[in-house]
Amino acid sequence: MTALIVDELSGGFRLPAGTVQALDGVAFTLDEGETIALVGESGSGKTALILALMRLHPTPPFAYTGGRVLLEGRDLLSLPERSMRQVRGGAIATVFQDPMTSLNPVMTVGAQIAEAVRIHQRVSRDESRKVAVSALGEVGIASPEARARAYPHQLSGGMRQRVAIAMALACRPKVLLADEPTTALDVTSQAQIVDLLKQLQHRHGTAVILVTHDLGLVAQVAERVLVMYAGRLVETAGVDDLFAHPYMPYTWALLQSMPSRAPRGADLIAIPGQPPNLLHLPPGCSFSPRCHFSGDACGAAVPPLAERAPGHSAACILEPAELSKRQRVIETEVSQVP
């Protein structure tokens, strides 16, 4: 069963200097219980997409220019704001990177979760309190009754993120959007939180979109991967296919730039330059100025995201066979440098 369909979603920020095309024809489906990772560098549009799905961008400056977001047959983009408020935190919930700024500092964590529950379910105050305490227990917080009376600043970063997850899952959403949920945490807390998310997902069948820049985390939790660059999806694939043979030079370069994949002491294959300015995108493929394999044809037209193998699409004009041949050449060259 499909949980969410994103159909050719486009939108941008209208600024005095021009329009920043933050999202350009983004299309994918998310199945029930599935975990999709959304990866890309800072500024590639990952968070802009998440906020656009939830209609959390202030409009203006943001304006949708096309597409639909379908949840249970309804297009979220055409819902009145009143109904959208029921969707947020109800059918779709979010967990953000920094739990210190996403939690209310002057409310106890129990009261915040209870409030969220009352907004979405017809329950009494007492009942919502009980739900809050059991939600805290479910995310592995010891003595949840006592912790429900704590304020966010009295908890550690890992604890606060557990609270944010408890709040997100208290209303049993169909879809959880997790935007860099472990980036602010230490690696041992990250391991705890990832473990927890997986358990809860199995128990409730929640579909998850995990936004991250950490490809290790992607390998650990995702079933499918969407790679984003300059507001477009440039590769989508099952996680094994993507890591084994990326069909988009950008994905390949991202993987190569990870220190854990390179031979010790050898130079890393870095991506030259910076991500492009979205106000002045280069003509044709927007990755071509930084691409190891670009040629004259790359500047001519924007390559569409085309299926190259079953379930594996890429936005590159090079044939996969040719591309992997050229990738091997560079990989061998680099590994031989002392």
Next chain:
Amino acid sequence: MTSNVPLLEVRDLRKVFQAGGGLSGQPKRQVHAVNGVDLTVLPGQTLGIVGESGCGKSTLARLMLGLYPPTGGEVLFEGTSIAKLSRRELLGVRRNMQIVFQDPYSSLDPRMRIREIIAEPLVTHGRVGRGRRSLGRRRERVGELLEAVGLGADAQDRYPRELSGGQRQRVGIARALALDPKLLVLDEPVSALDVSIQAQVINLLARMQRERGLTYVFVTHDLSVLRHVADYVAVMYLGRVVEFAPTEELLRQARHPYTQSLLSAVPVPDPAAERKRRRIVLRGELPSPDNLPSGCSFHTRCPVARELCSTEPPGLGEQDGAGHRAACHFPVRSAEDLLAADSSGRGL
């Protein structure tokens, strides 16, 4: 390049910060940020220091440079204790030890042009004149440094806000290199950067080390970066070094349960390997450094802790020779030992 005379040595180094008290309305507390650290850094090598937030790694880095006065112990640079130096002598030593900070956004003065930022150490140490007449000489020297770190001469007249994160970090490195130091302390130099840009900066640091015979102390929370750059790694937990070993040895067979759990927590970019992996998930939370546990400070979270661990602090003892040391009463052989303890219910 490598000799066996240490370039930098720290002996039983300690730092206690006072927290609370005064107008804060909270009781006074003693925060033991660095709690008895011994380390040596050999010339031309890279010592990696790894640990999680609050383990004291950044405080240790600053103590090494004499940026904080230590509460106890000493720092020796080329065999001389820096605490005993006069101001003038200290200035001479400082020239040889420089630092690159994590956040290239807050470590560069937003009101200074890039050329002023990089020229500042040169002027302070009297390498070039301060006045208008030396402008040409300053520009020339700054231009050389910018070129060395891969920035064009047109960066000279820019302000930090006009540069990207990666470019700013290059400026930070150029400033640190301005005085031809022997030692660079790198405090999370790539943690704020995207992985693609991170690779550029790691390559740059490696090239600078090769070309200039630099010695690095590389502080990070990211073991995969250290795997790539460090010769030796010191693992810190609550102000102490709990394990010290040559990098590959440490990654192959860590003996301290904390190091094993750190290694186990880091995801690897290989989906098939990730599916097979069993993780050691540490229980509980990091204890507060103002109220350290008795005995071994890791015993409250350790899957294989026994009674002795809560009473007797372990020394940093030699393990199988080859410079491998671990502070554990019951060192482990592999992650399997810890996973076995977990599933037998003794741990979790």
